[in-house]
Amino acid sequence: MLIVLISVFALLGPVAAQDSAADPRASTGGAQTLEDILARQAGQAMDDSFRSDAIGDPARAAPMTDQLGTLGGVSDSELWRALRYGKADITTQSRGPAAKTLIQDGGMWWLEFRQGPLLTYGSYLLGGTLLLLALFYLIRGRIRIDGEKTGRKIERFKAFERFGHWLLASSFLVLGLTGLISLFGRKVMIPTFGHDAFSTIAIGSKWVHNNISWAFIVALVIIFVVWVVHNLPDRTDLNWLAKGGGIFSKGHPPAKKFNAGQKLVFWSVIILGGSISLTGLSLLFPFDLQLFGPTFAKLNAIGAPGWFGMADLSATLSPQEEMQFAQLWHAIVSLVLIAIVFAHIYIGSVGMEGAFDAMGSGQVEEQWAREHHSLWVDEVTTQKPATSTKEA
Numbered sequence: 310m311l312i313v314l315i316s317v318f319a320l321l322g323p324v325a326a327q328d329s330a331a332d333p334r335a336s337t338g339g340a341q342t343l344e345d346i347l348a349r350q351a352g353q354a355m356d357d358s359f360r361s362d363a364i365g366d367p368a369r370a371a372p373m374t375d376q377l378g379t380l381g382g383v384s385d386s387e388l389w390r391a392l393r394y395g396k397a398d399i400t401t402q403s404r405g406p407a408a409k410t411l412i413q414d415g416g417m418w419w420l421e422f423r424q425g426p427l428l429t430y431g432s433y434l435l436g437g438t439l440l441l442l443a444l445f446y447l448i449r450g451r452i453r454i455d456g457e458k459t460g461r462k463i464e465r466f467k468a469f470e471r472f473g474h475w476l477l478a479s480s481f482l483v484l485g486l487t488g489l490i491s492l493f494g495r496k497v498m499i500p501t502f503g504h505d506a507f508s509t510i511a512i513g514s515k516w517v518h519n520n521i522s523w524a525f526i527v528a529l530v531i532i533f534v535v536w537v538v539h540n541l542p543d544r545t546d547l548n549w550l551a552k553g554g555g556i557f558s559k560g561h562p563p564a565k566k567f568n569a570g571q572k573l574v575f576w577s578v579i580i581l582g583g584s585i586s587l588t589g590l591s592l593l594f595p596f597d598l599q600l601f602g603p604t605f606a607k608l609n610a611i612g613a614p615g616w617f618g619m620a621d622l623s624a625t626l627s628p629q630e631e632m633q634f635a636q637l638w639h640a641i642v643s644l645v646l647i648a649i650v651f652a653h654i655y656i657g658s659v660g661m662e663g664a665f666d667a668m669g670s671g672q673v674e675e676q677w678a679r680e681h682h683s684l685w686v687d688e689v690t691t692q693k694p695a696t697s698t699k700e701a
């Protein structure tokens with residue numbers, strides 16, 4: 310008997326050892342290993358079907374009378390896994406789209422990113438832009454009208470164009486301010502004003518932000534319609550860009566109604582502003598717009614993540630994850646556009662003599678127009694000579 314037993318163990322021994330070598334999770338009884346946890350924390354792509362599929366098999370359930378039989382053989386951890394991976398059979402009274410997601414795995418990295426890097430890099434971007442503009446002002450000073458002023462005025466923008474611009478500008482400034490309060494408020498304002506005061510400020514900011522958003526969208530459509538023809542790229546833009554807009558040199562490269570720099574501002578406002586509006590709408594009507602899951606699926610289909618050495622993006626997002634991506638995109642694109650608008654406000658006001666009149670009265674000094682938009686002046690003065698304010 311003994312000899313038979315020893316030979317059986319001797320034969321089975323290597324097989325058992327091979328099994329544990331083949332199954333990296335044999336030591337934890339199928340649960341996560343330290344390597345799994347480290348890989349997940351490092352954000353590496355990993356097949357976690359060993360977890361997502363381990364949600365209990367009712368067919369293999371221990372009888373109710375057994376020691377582990379209270380859940381019909383499904384252990385607590387299997388139940389929690391089923392909840393985490395959206396595989397649990399959940400019934401809720403609430404019929405909202407996100408009601409059945411009881412554990413939301415993607416929530417933690419979003420929260421940490423929103424509270425950490427987003428605030429840090431966002432403040433570097435805005436602070437850095439203001440610093441660069443201050444430096445530019447110190448080095449270059451105000452861009453003056455070089456030649457002798459003529460005293461004659463040319464109409465640059467009609468009342469409706471100026472209305473569109475100021476509606477856009479005022480709504481953007483209010484949205485920017487209330488948006489920054491929502492993003493930075495907890496960190497920056499609570500320590501100074503306390504929780505109670507910040508609560509009132511935050512509720513007010515959110516109300517204003519949600520309602521002013523419509524004005525911004527309307528203004529975006531207005532300026533697109535009235536200015537798009539003047540912002541189509543053409544050959545003069547290449548020359549203008551090659552000469553750096555004449556910012557640091559003498560003389561100004563010729564330009565039509567809008568120079569290449571302004572065209573860049575226009576398209577940034579349209580594209581980034583449009584994207585902010587779209588994600589804003591999805592935040593305003595939670596769970597109604599699926600923007601990111603379908604976009605990720607399209608990016609995966611053309612292999613875009615692979616270009617950056619990344620694994621495919623997860624295209625099946627929980628309703629909350631859709632909102633989290635919408636929030637991050639809305640905030641990041643807004644921060645970039647605010648930085649661009651800082652530069653635009655600078656050049657349209659203190660940075661350049663004579664520029665503000667274009668949006669103030671709508672009438673600009675002919676000499677200013679000749680220096681900055683020579684081709685446009687030629688075009689309009691042949692149609693309609695400039696009006697003189699000297700004689701008036």
Ligand code: HEM
Nearest residue numbers: 477478481482571574575578650654657658664665667668
């Ligand atoms: C509140 C401060 C602002 C001032 C003082 C200002 C000033 C100006 C001026 C003077 C122009 C005409 C430039 C010219 O005649 O060539 C202009 C154009 C324009 N503005 Fe503003 N603006 C402000 C805010 C904004 C905001 C917040 C936006 C968008 C979110 C914006 C978008 C535009 C666009 C797209 C144009 C046409 C392209 C360009 O000239 O760069 N502006 N602005």
